[in-house]
Amino acid sequence: MNEPTKDEKIWQVVAAIPVGKVASYGQVAHMAGLGRQARYIGKALGKLPSGHSIPWYRVIRSDGKIAFPVGSEAFEVQAQSLRAEGVLVVDGQVLIRQFGWRP
DNA sequence: TAACTGACGGAGC
DNA sequence: AGCTCCGCCAGTT
Numbered sequence: 001m002n003e004p005t006k007d008e009k010i011w012q013v014v015a016a017i018p019v020g021k022v023a024s025y026g027q028v029a030h031m032a033g034l035g036r037q038a039r040y041i042g043k044a045l046g047k048l049p050s051g052h053s054i055p056w057y058r059v060i061r062s063d064g065k066i067a068f069p070v071g072s073e074a075f076e077v078q079a080q081s082l083r084a085e086g087v088l089v090v091d092g093q094v095l096i097r098q099f100g101w102r103p
Numbered sequence: 104t105a106a107c108t109g110a111c112g113g114a115g116c
Numbered sequence: 117a118g119c120t121c122c123g124c125c126a127g128t129t
Contacts, residue, residue: 025111036124042110043126059110067110074110107129115121 006034010044017058020085021099024062042067057081058099065092 004012013032017023023031025038034040045056057078061067068075070092079089088095 026113029111034125036112037126038111038124039109040111040125045110056110061110062112078110105129108127109125112123113121114123116119 006032006040007044007047009033010041011048011052011054014045014054014056014059017055017099019055020087021097022058022060022082022087022094023099024060024064025067026062027098027100028059038062055081060094064094064098066094 009032010028013028014023016031025041026036028041029035029038032041041059045054045059048054048056059067066075066078066089068078075092079092082089082094
Protein backbone atom coordinates (compact mmCIF):
# COMPACT_ATOMS: atom_id res chain seq x y z
CA MET A 1 0.00 0.00 0.00
CA ASN A 2 1.21 3.44 -0.72
CA GLU A 3 2.25 5.55 2.19
CA PRO A 4 -0.02 8.33 3.30
CA THR A 5 0.53 11.60 1.50
CA LYS A 6 1.09 14.80 3.42
CA ASP A 7 -2.55 15.64 3.05
CA GLU A 8 -3.66 12.27 4.34
CA LYS A 9 -1.21 12.52 7.20
CA ILE A 10 -2.68 15.86 8.13
CA TRP A 11 -6.21 14.52 7.97
CA GLN A 12 -5.18 11.67 10.17
CA VAL A 13 -3.76 14.01 12.78
CA VAL A 14 -6.84 16.21 12.66
CA ALA A 15 -9.05 13.15 13.04
CA ALA A 16 -7.13 12.31 16.22
CA ILE A 17 -8.24 15.47 17.98
CA PRO A 18 -10.60 14.47 20.80
CA VAL A 19 -14.18 15.69 20.82
CA GLY A 20 -14.57 18.93 22.70
CA LYS A 21 -10.97 20.00 22.13
CA VAL A 22 -9.13 21.90 19.43
CA ALA A 23 -5.64 22.13 17.99
CA SER A 24 -3.79 24.91 16.23
CA TYR A 25 -2.51 24.73 12.67
CA GLY A 26 1.06 24.86 13.89
CA GLN A 27 0.39 22.06 16.31
CA VAL A 28 -1.17 19.89 13.63
CA ALA A 29 1.73 20.65 11.31
CA HIS A 30 4.18 19.62 13.97
CA MET A 31 2.24 16.47 14.83
CA ALA A 32 2.09 15.55 11.16
CA GLY A 33 5.84 15.93 10.93
CA LEU A 34 5.64 18.99 8.70
CA GLY A 35 7.47 21.32 11.03
CA ARG A 36 6.55 24.91 10.29
CA GLN A 37 4.32 24.26 7.35
CA ALA A 38 1.34 25.53 9.27
CA ARG A 39 0.06 27.09 6.08
CA TYR A 40 -0.09 23.75 4.37
CA ILE A 41 -2.66 22.57 6.89
CA GLY A 42 -5.25 24.99 5.62
CA LYS A 43 -4.51 23.94 2.08
CA ALA A 44 -4.82 20.27 2.93
CA LEU A 45 -8.12 20.86 4.66
CA GLY A 46 -9.29 22.72 1.60
CA LYS A 47 -8.59 19.59 -0.41
CA LEU A 48 -10.80 17.43 1.77
CA PRO A 49 -12.70 14.88 -0.33
CA SER A 50 -16.45 14.62 -0.24
CA GLY A 51 -17.88 12.30 2.36
CA HIS A 52 -14.91 12.72 4.66
CA SER A 53 -15.12 12.33 8.42
CA ILE A 54 -12.46 14.87 9.27
CA PRO A 55 -13.34 17.31 12.06
CA TRP A 56 -11.63 20.18 10.31
CA TYR A 57 -13.52 22.61 12.51
CA ARG A 58 -11.41 21.54 15.50
CA VAL A 59 -8.42 23.23 13.90
CA ILE A 60 -7.95 26.86 14.85
CA ARG A 61 -5.15 29.40 14.79
CA SER A 62 -2.40 29.55 17.36
CA ASP A 63 -3.99 32.59 18.97
CA GLY A 64 -7.11 30.55 19.71
CA LYS A 65 -9.26 32.15 17.08
CA ILE A 66 -11.10 30.70 14.12
CA ALA A 67 -9.18 31.17 10.90
CA PHE A 68 -12.12 32.63 8.98
CA PRO A 69 -13.43 36.16 9.09
CA VAL A 70 -16.19 36.61 11.61
CA GLY A 71 -19.53 36.52 9.83
CA SER A 72 -18.43 34.37 6.93
CA GLU A 73 -20.33 31.22 6.18
CA ALA A 74 -17.40 28.95 6.94
CA PHE A 75 -16.96 30.75 10.24
CA GLU A 76 -20.53 30.10 11.26
CA VAL A 77 -20.28 26.44 10.35
CA GLN A 78 -17.09 26.02 12.34
CA ALA A 79 -18.32 27.95 15.37
CA GLN A 80 -21.59 26.08 15.43
CA SER A 81 -19.89 22.73 15.02
CA LEU A 82 -17.60 23.50 17.94
CA ARG A 83 -20.50 24.63 20.11
CA ALA A 84 -22.27 21.41 19.28
CA GLU A 85 -19.37 19.64 20.98
CA GLY A 86 -19.51 21.82 24.05
CA VAL A 87 -16.88 24.32 22.95
CA LEU A 88 -17.54 27.95 23.71
CA VAL A 89 -16.86 30.39 20.91
CA VAL A 90 -17.16 34.12 21.44
CA ASP A 91 -16.38 36.59 18.68
CA GLY A 92 -14.21 34.07 16.91
CA GLN A 93 -12.30 33.22 20.06
CA VAL A 94 -12.37 29.61 21.21
CA LEU A 95 -12.57 29.51 24.96
CA ILE A 96 -11.38 26.00 25.77
CA ARG A 97 -8.18 24.13 26.35
CA GLN A 98 -6.31 23.00 23.33
CA PHE A 99 -5.51 19.43 22.61
CA GLY A 100 -2.20 18.68 24.24
CA TRP A 101 -2.67 21.50 26.69
CA ARG A 102 -2.24 20.47 30.29
CA PRO A 103 -2.94 22.47 33.37
C1' DT B 104 9.86 31.77 -15.46
C1' DA B 105 8.81 35.17 -11.93
C1' DA B 106 5.66 36.99 -8.89
C1' DC B 107 1.70 36.43 -5.94
C1' DT B 108 -1.22 34.12 -2.76
C1' DG B 109 -2.60 31.75 1.31
C1' DA B 110 -8.08 28.18 6.66
C1' DC B 111 -0.26 30.30 9.73
C1' DG B 112 3.42 31.44 13.34
C1' DG B 113 6.59 33.91 15.68
C1' DA B 114 9.47 37.85 16.52
C1' DG B 115 9.95 42.80 16.56
C1' DC B 116 8.18 47.58 17.44
C1' DA C 117 -2.64 44.94 22.82
C1' DG C 118 -2.28 45.80 17.93
C1' DC C 119 0.29 46.09 13.57
C1' DT C 120 4.18 44.87 10.51
C1' DC C 121 7.68 41.99 8.63
C1' DC C 122 9.85 37.66 7.59
C1' DG C 123 9.92 32.67 6.94
C1' DC C 124 7.81 28.19 4.86
C1' DC C 125 6.23 25.81 0.77
C1' DA C 126 3.08 24.36 -2.68
C1' DG C 127 -0.28 25.78 -6.05
C1' DT C 128 -1.82 29.67 -9.43
C1' DT C 129 -1.66 33.42 -12.49
